[in-house]
Amino acid sequence: MIRFLSKAKVHDLKGTALLRLDFNTEDEWRMEAALPTVRLLQRWANVVVIVSHRGRPKGFDKKLSLRKDARELLRMLGSPIRFIPHFRFGDIKRQIAKAPKGSLFLLENIRFLKGETTPKPELARKLATLADFYVNDAFAVSHRSADSIARVERFLPSYAGLELERELEALGHAMRYPQPPLVVVLGGAKAGDKLGVIKYFRRRAACFLVGGVAANTLLMLKGFNVKRSLVDDDPRDRKKLKPILKYRNIVLPIDVRAKNGAILDIGPKTEKLFAKKLFTARTIIWSGPMGFIEKPPFERGNLAIARAIVKNRKAFSITGGGETVMFLKKYHLDKKFSFISTGGGAMLEFLAGEKLPGIEALKKSR
Numbered sequence: 001m002i003r004f005l006s007k008a009k010v011h012d013l014k015g016t017a018l019l020r021l022d023f024n025t026e027d028e029w030r031m032e033a034a035l036p037t038v039r040l041l042q043r044w045a046n047v048v049v050i051v052s053h054r055g056r057p058k059g060f061d062k063k064l065s066l067r068k069d070a071r072e073l074l075r076m077l078g079s080p081i082r083f084i085p086h087f088r089f090g091d092i093k094r095q096i097a098k099a100p101k102g103s104l105f106l107l108e109n110i111r112f113l114k115g116e117t118t119p120k121p122e123l124a125r126k127l128a129t130l131a132d133f134y135v136n137d138a139f140a141v142s143h144r145s146a147d148s149i150a151r152v153e154r155f156l157p158s159y160a161g162l163e164l165e166r167e168l169e170a171l172g173h174a175m176r177y178p179q180p181p182l183v184v185v186l187g188g189a190k191a192g193d194k195l196g197v198i199k200y201f202r203r204r205a206a207c208f209l210v211g212g213v214a215a216n217t218l219l220m221l222k223g224f225n226v227k228r229s230l231v232d233d234d235p236r237d238r239k240k241l242k243p244i245l246k247y248r249n250i251v252l253p254i255d256v257r258a259k260n261g262a263i264l265d266i267g268p269k270t271e272k273l274f275a276k277k278l279f280t281a282r283t284i285i286w287s288g289p290m291g292f293i294e295k296p297p298f299e300r301g302n303l304a305i306a307r308a309i310v311k312n313r314k315a316f317s318i319t320g321g322g323e324t325v326m327f328l329k330k331y332h333l334d335k336k337f338s339f340i341s342t343g344g345g346a347m348l349e350f351l352a353g354e355k356l357p358g359i360e361a362l363k364k365s366r
Contacts, residue, residue, distance in 0.1 A: 002168075002362045005037065005135055005159040010044055015132030016096055017045040018156065020148050022138040022342065023052045023069045025322050028076070029329070030140065030342050031069070035076060037137045037161035038104075042079065047096050047103045049130050051148050052138070053111040060112050070106045081106055087113060089126045096130060116146050124151035134365075137161025142358030143346040150357035158365035163342065168359070170339040171350050174285060174318055178204060183281035185274070185305060187212030188288025188323075189230070192237030193345070196352025197287070198244055206281070207249045209274045211266045211290035211301060215253050219263075221245060222252075227261035251277065257291065257298055265291030266301035275308035284309055286319040287348055293327055302327060310336035320347040 005013075019041060021034045041048045050073075055064040070083035081104040084092055096105065110116050115123030124147040128134070134156040136142065141149055142164070152158070160168070182205045186194045191214040198208055210218060217232040221242055232238065244250060251274070255267030266274070278284060286309065290301040309317050310333055317337045319328070321344025328334040341347040350356055 002359070003157070003159045003365065004165050005040065005161050006165055008159060012157070013041070013044040013133065014046060016047040016049060016130065017041045018127060018131035018134045018152065019048055019050045019161070020134070020136050020138045020152075021050055021052045022140045023066065024054050024140070026326050027329075028072055029325060031073065031076065033163045033342050034137050034161065037135065037163060038073075038077065040162065041135065042077075042102055042104065046101045047099050047105065049092075049096065049105045049107065051107050051110050051127065053109050053116075053141075055109075055111070057109065057111050059114075061109075064109055064111075066106060066109050073104075073106065077104070079104060084108060089129060093130055110146075110148050116148060118147075121147055121151040121154060123147040125155060127152050128155035131156060134158040135161045136358055136362060137163050138358070139164050139167040139341070140343040140346050142343070143349045143354075143356045145357040150361040153361040153365040156366060158362050160359075160362055166339075167341055167343065167347075167350075170318065171341065171347065174283060174316070175200075175351060175353070178283040179316065180204075180283070181206035181281050182283040182285070183207055183209065183277055185209045185211075185278075185284065185286040185309075186214055186288055187290045187302075188321075189213050190237075191217040191232035191241055192234055193348055194287070195237070195240055195244075196354060197285075197348055198247070198250075200352045201285075202247060202249075205249055207251050207277055208247075209251050209277060209305075211253060211270075211274075211305075212288055214288070215266070216263050217241060218245060218250070218252055226263060227258075229258075229261075229263040257301070259298075263291075264295075265298040268300075271301055271304040271308075274305060278305070278308040278315075279312055281312060281315045284312070284315045284317040285351065286317070286324070287321060287344070287351075289323060289327065293323070299327070303331060306331065306333050320344055 257265035293299040320341030
């Protein structure tokens with residue numbers, strides 16, 4: 001069973017907390033989502049040591065340092081935070097021991113260390129020496145098998161943070177008890193990533209509205225000439241996608257916006273078709289943009305989908321992923337969704353019924 005921070009007793013949370021967060025976004029929305037957990041630990045624990053990451057660095061990369069995140073966290077919390085720019089664990093442990101109650105520390109980007117992604121839990125063991133218990137509030141990377149996500153739990157009593165608990169409740173409810181009709185909107189850059197969700201909800205979804213590269217790939221497999229459009233070029237994914245074309249609840253674009261032979265967005269007729277399906281829904285799950293949203297006018301389809309979803313006030317609506325969330329924030333639509341997941345890939349894998357290493361590790365914690 002997972003231990004939840006919200007249900008923990010105060011005496012169990014004395015000492016030093018090792019808190020795993022995820023700051024890997026264009027702005028600070030994931031940091032904001034974690035603030036309730038940080039504040040709770042500030043009240044109950046003696047010291048809080050935050051572990052996080054940015055990007056996929058190969059060794060130290062000044063551009064991906066978390067020093068700026070320390071300043072942003074200071075602004076949000078109004079509490080001093082000590083940034084540790086090195087990984088000399090002996091020195092860090094001594095600093096923690098001398099720190100007054102309520103102190104906050106932020107370690108440098110944990111992905112600067114090779115040990116974060118190696119099979120042996122040596123880094124996890126070192127991280128565990130810094131604390132008395134561990135809290136995972138980084139759902140967005142809980143589908144990874146990294147040391148700071150899925151191995152520290154071997155050495156410390158561990159808890160799911162407040163935001164992670166919200167994720168499990170909202171996504172779990174959508175999986176087990178979706179109020180029908182359920183409409184699933186799928187877009188983004190890789191068709192293969194959507195296979196699990198389609199198969200999991202195959203018999204429960206009224207329809208799957210498909211755009212982006214996923215739609216291009218399915219249209220190509222159906223025999224349409226998609227010319228220079230981006231498609232999923234993994235032959236294994238293509239083989240698995242072919243049977244999906246027979247599903248009666250798969251809805252593909254009926255027109256598109258294209259440039260130089262490449263499909264870059266769904267077209268206006270498809271917008272109306274998708275909006276009509278969304279209007280009847282009582283549960284909506286959306287993952288991935290409909291087109292090349294970085295460049296006007298190819299964000300129109302995505303915007304039409306977003307507006308259609310928020311217009312349906314009777315539906316429980318879920319979306320997630322950095323690209324989609326940043327788009328919604330741009331048009332001030334993010335607050336109008338029922339739930340926004342901090343995860344993209346993690347949300348997809350969870351909704352596909354897969355076991356996430358970071359979640360499974362919490363179940364097996366000391």
